[in-house]
Amino acid sequence: MKFSDGLWLNQRGFDVSYAVQAYDVTTTKNSIKIFATSSAIWNRAMTLGGVAFEITYTAVAPDMIRVHICHHKGGLQNKPQFELNLPEGYVPDDIHEEDGFVSMTAGHTTLKIKKGTDGWDVSFSRDGKRLTGGGWRSTSYIQENKFHRDARLAVQTDDDFFNYPQDAHNTFMREQLTLDVGECVYGFGEKFTTFVKNGQNVENWNSDGGTCSEQSYKCIPFYITSNKYGVLVNTADKVSFEVASDTINKVSFTVPGEELDYFFIGGENLQEVLVNYTNLTGKPALPPAKTFGLWLSTSFTTTYDEETVTSFIDGMAERDIPLQMFHFDCFWMKEYEWTNFEWDLDQFPDPPAMLKRLASRGLGLCCWINPYISQKSKLFDIGMEKGYFIKNPDGSVFQTDLWQPGMAIVDFTNPEAAKWFAAGVRKLCEMGVTAIKTDFGERIPTKAVYYNGADPIHMHNYYTYLYNKTVFEVLEEYYGKGQACLFARSATVGGQKFPVHWGGDCSAEYTSMAETLRGGLSLCSSGFGFFSHDIGGFEATASPDVYKRWCAFGLMSTHSRLHGSTSYRVPWNFDEESCDVLRFFTKLKGKLMPYLFAQAVKTHATGIPMMRPMVMDYTDDIACRYLDQQYMLGDSLLCAPVFREDGVANFYLPEGKWYDIITGKTYEGGKYHAVTCTFMEMPVLAKPNSIVTFGAFENQFEYDYLEGADAMICNLEDGKTAEASIYDTKANLVLTIQATRKGNVISVETSSTDKTFTVSVAGTDKKITLQGGKGEIVL
Structure with missing residues (x-):
């Protein structure tokens, strides 16, 4: 929902008030409460009226900070709430005030807020590195004026029972968080538009629109970025995200009404961000x-x-x-x-x-x-x-x-x-x-x-x-x-x-x-x-x-x-x-x-997805940030479907040697490939230093995954170790296997001394039948 009109102006018909000053700051054992004014307060006379914001920053868990921004809090409490797993009694590592700032550290994530009349500034950082934050004109209260609203409703009708009502709200809360140069934004649920969402307006409103439009059956007001953090806007209402669009160095998210609640979720990498996010919102059940x-x-x-x-x-x-x-x-x-x-x-x-x-x-x-x-x-x-x-x-x-x-x-x-x-x-x-x-x-x-x-x-x-x-x-x-x-x-x-x-x-x-x-x-x-x-x-x-x-x-x-x-x-x-x-x-x-x-x-x-984009595993490889025609299927397999009539699969491989488990070919990483595939082929590539386990499948997917299994070691480099696990169909761990290479020798060790199975080296005829829990393969 776009309210800005370039850098200086707002859309006609809307009045916007911004958090300008952290006028009053109080702290508790796990939160910072800010009374923010929409103008710099220089004397007591300036406290008479005007828009103000009550903002509470709460440390929910390590690397997770909740932000609640309120203009008027007297609204009806009849809104359904997402079922969140909010830990009780969490105390952040540190809350303190000094040098014109107040800060809070939860795990590796630090929130820092400027105090005083010298402008509004909020930042989220990890181990001292700034990730994102808000500043000038970031936290906003927006009100549509009566003349604009009357004119809009006079010419716009909404007879569709399922769309957002035109007359539902005329006030909005908006937050804007900055983006770094080259930072890419992903998520928002099931979106069929370009995978990197920069430049898009994303509306959080479930619709039955097929896969060929910007509509989505599964709208999730959550995004992650290549800067290794995520943001969940905590409302089932229609959230409008302007992703580097109305302001190209920011993500703006707007909710109707008088309050805005969101979670900043950090992590060492994107996988850990999703671990933290699903700690909050729930883990996927295990399908049979x-x-x-x-x-x-x-x-x-x-x-x-x-x-x-x-x-x-x-x-x-x-x-x-x-x-x-x-x-x-x-x-x-x-x-x-x-x-x-x-x-x-x-x-x-x-x-x-x-x-x-x-x-x-x-x-x-x-x-x-x-x-x-x-x-x-x-x-x-x-x-x-x-x-x-x-x-x-x-x-x-x-x-x-x-x-x-x-x-x-x-x-x-x-x-x-x-x-x-x-x-x-x-x-x-x-x-x-x-x-x-x-x-x-x-x-x-x-x-x-x-x-x-x-x-x-x-x-x-x-x-x-x-x-x-x-x-x-x-x-x-x-x-x-x-x-x-x-x-x-x-x-x-x-x-x-x-x-x-x-x-x-x-x-x-x-x-x-x-x-x-x-x-x-x-x-x-x-x-x-x-x-x-x-x-x-x-x-x-x-x-x-x-x-x-x-x-x-x-x-x-x-x-x-x-x-x-x-x-x-x-x-x-x-x-x-x-x-x-x-x-x-x-x-x-x-x-x-x-x-x-x-x-x-x-x-x-x-909570780490089994089927996931390349950027989730290889965030620091710049090429992987933009890939949407290939994916990781689990930790070790890269899949690149053929999307062309001529049978060509285009894919990029990160550094190392990758082994195609279908054709037996090895590909060098660090570059793009174009491979013509028969209908019996599709690039399914085991990553370097991995173990892929195969079973003695006949015709039922529920079978003994260990009996007659083959653990295939793929491009294990000298000095490296690869690991894998095997579970039974009831999700009980039945075997772990570890392979370490030193020179021409791969040492293999498992958690079982009484199970017999094959260990092979991809791309060679080298294999052993492992007995007694240990063995060696000489290359």
């Missing part, structure tokens, strides 16, 4: 090992019944393509009756028996739902009678025909409504459904009344948290921790606790593949650990080459689902080679499960 395998969907508007479903599953088995999860999309329920949790018995006469037959083939089973109840659904009258739906201001049920005729929306702020909806999910679990696709949750009205009196504008973004939490908790309660899995589309802060999330409606073309990856990398830069997308694209039907390239990309993502709109996504519908490609990459992922599941366990424990 089975869910990392290949998912197949009925697709959306296709015609299907049990015979069709069985033919797909048989077809995959006949072609030796391992399938782990089968997904029933919308039409498992009768048309016009979504959501009612009842199978269409015309198409599926005996659902429990069918699900039992499919489960006996080793398949996990997923069903589509959403939080909207059609008027034709048998649940509508019940929900209306019991008050389980979001209401209009006049007390009637909110209804719309957008998506389902006359549909209402479940009010999850009503505990009884949440239990009622959860009962429908539990009924599916009792039939044998093991995962749920929680679609939608973005089109939530802003002129509405909730059971608990929550502010409806704030509920627009927050709604998805309650929706996905309700469903996830049913699965976790029924199947146990580590066995719950959603396939969710919408999200807000904290939504990472309920994985997995997929990228929404993309098109069947190369450009959409690339925009999907950008969205995923932005989402994973915002605290989300796992990410998936519709292999082959959702809209239209891909050409065979796009389908095959997307199969490679999809199987080298954390979660892999074949899904579309108007056509089935089984590979034989494209060409026979598509079956070969899908088989190859599915089996490759299956063999990699000892490595991948160990990385998933780490993501669950730390």
